[in-house]
Amino acid sequence: MAQDSSLVGLVVRKLLLSFIIRPKVPFNRAPYPIFYDESQSSVLQRVGSAAANIVLLPFSYLVSSSGGGSRNPIADSSLDVLLVLIHYHKCAVSEDYSSIENKKSSASDLLLKENPHFSDNPYCKALEHAIDCELDRVDVEGNAHSGQHIKLPFASLFDTLGTCLTDETAVLLLYSLLQGNSSFLEYVLVRTDMDTLLMPILEALYNAPTRTANQIYMLLIVCLILSQDSSFNASIHKLILTGVPWYKERLLHQTSLGSLMVVILIRTVQYNLSKLRDVYLHTTCLATLANMAPHIHRLSAYASQRLVSLFDMLSRKYNKLADRRDNKLHIAKGSSIEGNSFVEDVSTELQIYTDFLRLVLEIINAILTYALPRNPEVVYAVMHRQEVFQPYKSHPRFHELLENIYTVLDFFNTRMDAQRVDGDWSVDEVLQVIIVNCRSxxxxxxxxxxxLRFMYEQESHPEEFFIPYVWQLVLSHCGFTFNTEAINLFPVDLHSGKLENGVVESTLLNGDFDKAEYQLDP
Incomplete structure (x- = not known):
């Protein structure tokens, strides 16, 4: 068993090293030095390296000796194989005996009952328990690391992921590491160059129309996982970007990484509202913003304006739904069942947008409550568009939050009125008054x-999403050829009907990929 565990760890390590190193294998290369490490020279590891050379040998003709470009057939195929392995779940059937009472007699019988369940995946566990090769066996806190834990160069893995996140498979690997491996998550959160990882993520979200819905979903979950850490939320506002060349709508010069993240998340909400109309994407974006809100520092003018505009946009959608519901109620009073069904559907959607509006108000409220002196641009944006909040002052779900917003507005409006200026106020003059009074x-x-603090929690059966998703990615661009008719993604459902030859039919349609379910617990 120990040997099996070592072999599993070796396979995971070799595949990840291949992804990191992105080797170019010449035809006349020696057998196993590709992955040979002088500090680890056991027979099993040498056999593993030799086997890796044999597997990778056909790719030597595909790899250019001159290099160039981020695509690498060996690295890409290694990642594909790794994803298949770590997301594979074998269905096991356990037998236990339960006593049931027969109502027609006093006798009790022991009934054999089959309980299908998914067994633990050793490859997934190996990835989850991987540690940084820079760490000693006992770290500075005295935590002993098992010798069975595989060691990986986290620094190189971090940098490689940063250059490969345009690929969906790399995004899925990043998610798997952040969600499952606490050591790698801790390593990422203490990095000072978070832009290495975040910039390609934000660029991919910016180009959402060219991405798949699943990729957008995974990128947003990565952002949500990172936003659960307060130090991350604080540090991204200290990292200043000289420019963002891929952002075309506006010249973003000397903006913080945190401000850019706020802008992109709000932009994703707008895109989702017009195109995808996915409640889960909305919720994930707003949950990430809510986690960030208390730690926001010097949010840019553009990001502040977009935040208030987000409330305005959602409120207009809310008002349209309310009008549709009221009109339908007036027309179809006590009439058709179809009319009542339509009203119920609109009412449900109206409730969803009520929750969204409240969440945006809580985001603004958190900034004003915990970080107002550090965010004069947010105060300016709220003052500039204060009329958008007026219709909701008496709304039962919003009035408490709006009381805080109007407390801020009254404070700064009073000080503005106290400083009489001939003619109209300029933006700089208003902002200067706000900055001065922020100090008091x-x-x-x-x-x-x-x-509010939202946590990402993986559902109890994530394989229902990830197994089809992984195979969809692998079959679309993997260098290997698979017999698709022989791929069996899921075990047979217990209630499925049997065919004449005794084989149970199980059908999976291409494209039928439900989202990975998760819980957001404030």
Whole structure:
């Protein structure tokens, strides 16, 4: 068993090293030095390296000796194989005996009952327990690491992921590492060059129309996982970008990484509202913004304007739904069942947008409550568009949050009125008054609400999403050829009917990939 565990760890390590190193294998290369490490020279490891050379040998003709470009057939195929292995779940059937009572007699019988379940995946466990090769066997906190844990160069893995996130498979690997491997997540969160990872993620979200819905979904979950850490939320606002060349709508010069992330998340909400109309994407974007809100520092003017505009956009959608519901109620009072069904559907959607509006108000409220002195541009944006909040002052779901917003508005409006200026105020003049009075802001009259904190939690059966998704990616671009008719993604359902020859039929249509379910717990 120990040997099997070592072999599994070796396979995972070799595949990841191949992805990281992106080797170019000449035809006359020696047998196993590709992955040979002098510090690890066991027979099993040498056999593994030799086997890797044999497997990779056919690719030597495909790899250019001059290099260039991020695509590498060996690295790409290694990643494909790794994803198939770590997301494979074998269905096992356990037998246990349960006593049932027969109502027609007092006798009890022991009934054999089959309980199908998915067995643990050793490759997934090996990836989840991988540690940084830079760490000693006992770290500075005295935590002993098992000798069975595979060691990986986290620094190289981090950098490689940063250059490959245009590929869906790399995004899926990043998700698997952040979600399953706490050591790698901790390593990522202490990196000071978070732009290495975040910039390609944000660029991919910016180009959402050219991405698949699943890729957008995975990228947003990665952002949500990272936003669960307060140090991450603080550090991204300290990292200043000299420019963002791929952002075309506006010249973003000397903006913080945090401000860019806010802009892109809001832009993704807008895209989703017009194209995908996916509630889960909306929720994930807003949950990430809510996690970031209390830690926002010097949010840019553009990001602040987009945040208030987000509330305005959602409120207009909310008002349209409310009007449709009211009109339908007026026309179809007590009439058709279809009319009642339509009203119920609109009411359900209206409730969803009510929740979205409240969440945006909580985001704005969190910034004003916990970070107002550091965010004069947010105050300016709220003052500039204060009329958008007026219709909701008496709304039962919003009035408490709006009381705080109007406390801020009253404070700064009063100070603006106290400084009479001939003619109209310029933007710079208004902003200067706000900056000066931010120093004297003490938060008097503000109601303190519990900080929202959303956590990503993987559902109990994630394989229902990931297994089809992985195979969809692998079959679309893998260098290997698979017999698609022989691929059996899931075990037979217990309630499926049997065919004449005794084989149970199981059908999976291409494209039928449900989203990975998750829970957002504030």
């Amino acid at each position: 802001w003490r938060g008097d009259g503000m109601k303190m609400f519990t900080q």
